Amino acid sequence: xxxxxxxxxxxxxxxxxxxxxxxxxxxxxxxxxxxxxxxxxxxxxxxxxxxxxxxxxxxxxxxxxxxxxxxxxxxxxxxxxxxxxxxxxxxxxxxxxxxxxxxxxxxxxxxxxxxxxxxxxxxxxxxxxxxxxxxxxxxxxxxxxxxxxxxxxxxxxxxxxxxxxxxxxxxxxxxxxxxxxxxxxxxxxxxxxxxxxxxxxxxxxxxxxxxxxxxxxxxxxxxxxxxxxxxxxxxxxxxxxxxxxxxxxxxxxxxxxxxxxxxxxxxxxxxxxxxxxxxxxxxxxxxxxxxxxxxxxxxxx
Numbered sequence: 152x153x154x155x156x157x158x159x160x161x162x163x164x165x166x167x168x169x170x171x172x173x174x175x176x177x178x179x180x181x182x183x184x185x186x187x188x189x190x191x192x193x194x195x196x197x198x199x200x201x202x203x204x205x206x207x208x209x210x211x212x213x214x215x216x217x218x219x220x221x222x223x224x225x226x227x228x229x230x231x232x233x234x235x236x237x238x239x240x241x242x243x244x245x246x247x248x249x250x251x252x253x254x255x256x257x258x259x260x261x262x263x264x265x266x267x268x269x270x271x272x273x274x275x276x277x278x279x280x281x282x283x284x285x286x287x288x289x290x291x292x293x294x295x296x297x298x299x300x301x302x303x304x305x306x307x308x309x310x311x312x313x314x315x316x317x318x319x320x321x322x323x324x325x326x327x328x329x330x331x332x333x334x335x336x337x338x339x340x341x342x343x344x345x346x347x348x349x350x351x352x353x354x355x356x357x358x359x360x361x362x363x364x365x366x367x368x369x370x371x372x373x374x375x376x377x378x379x380x381x382x383x384x385x386x387x388x389x390x391x392x393x394x395x396x397x398x399x400x401x402x403x404x405x406x407x408x409x410x411x412x413x414x415x416x417x418x419x420x421x422x423x424x425x426x427x428x429x430x431x432x433x434x435x436x437x438x439x440x441x442x443x444x445x446x447x448x449x450x451x452x
């Protein structure tokens with residue numbers, strides 16, 4: 152084994168240099184997996200709420216994983232933006248409370264900088280933060296009673312704030328007192344609780360978004376969905392008077408039946424899911440047609 156020459160710093164083994172990279176890759180992979188699972192669950196909950204509003208179930212749509220992920224992205228822009236802003240502000244507050252700035256100047260060959268002593272205000276904040284578990288009781292429950300919809304959606308979020316605040320305050324208190332940090336078991340338990348509240352919040356928000364989208368579609372499907380004319384080889388016998396049937400030669404030979412008054416909700420699982428008008432009058436229908444040669448769809452108009 153080659154020894155380093157005099158005056159040269161020792162070279163760390165390759166395994167020691169790879170450990171930090173592996174740690175970062177593991178953390179990034181875990182966050183990506185959690186985010187993917189959250190997006191999938193949000194897309195499913197949103198689709199389930201929307202399907203139930205039209206008298207069906209999300210399983211009927213037979214959507215793929217990519218469909219659920221794509222359906223969650225547009226509704227999560229604002230929540231993710233607010234979460235990133237809150238994370239940035241949290242880092243700034245953490246640095247201020249822990250006194251992470253260094254006192255004194257650093258000179259070459261001089262002593263290492265000494266951490267500043269945490270101010271009294273930081274110690275008081277640490278004590279108050281340990282009472283954050285009261286936040287769901289003091290804020291979440293009253294909001295649910297005063298503003299039911301908003302309170303119902305945000306209650307899991309207040310629970311998460313209570314968990315984070317309590318754990319953070321207890322950790323700060325330990326640091327200021329020179330006591331050991333919480334054990335890995337405690338950290339894992341707090342992380343698991345946060346994951347549960349995160350999915351809990353996503354479920355309630357997704358259900359609200361899906362329900363509101365269904366309300367808008369029911370009120371004015373022509374404003375929310377693309378109109379479509381359906382040409383069929385055989386008579387479809389649609390059970391709603393909001394769809395007009397015309398016996399006429401279609402755009403191709405053999406398509407002798409045309410149906411107007413339908414709107415495309417989505418296509419998935421090799422099926423077309425169409426809506427008729429009249430939902431507010433109890434006359435609306437969700438119509439499922441196979442995507443095969445016996446059906447031809449024409450958009451626009």
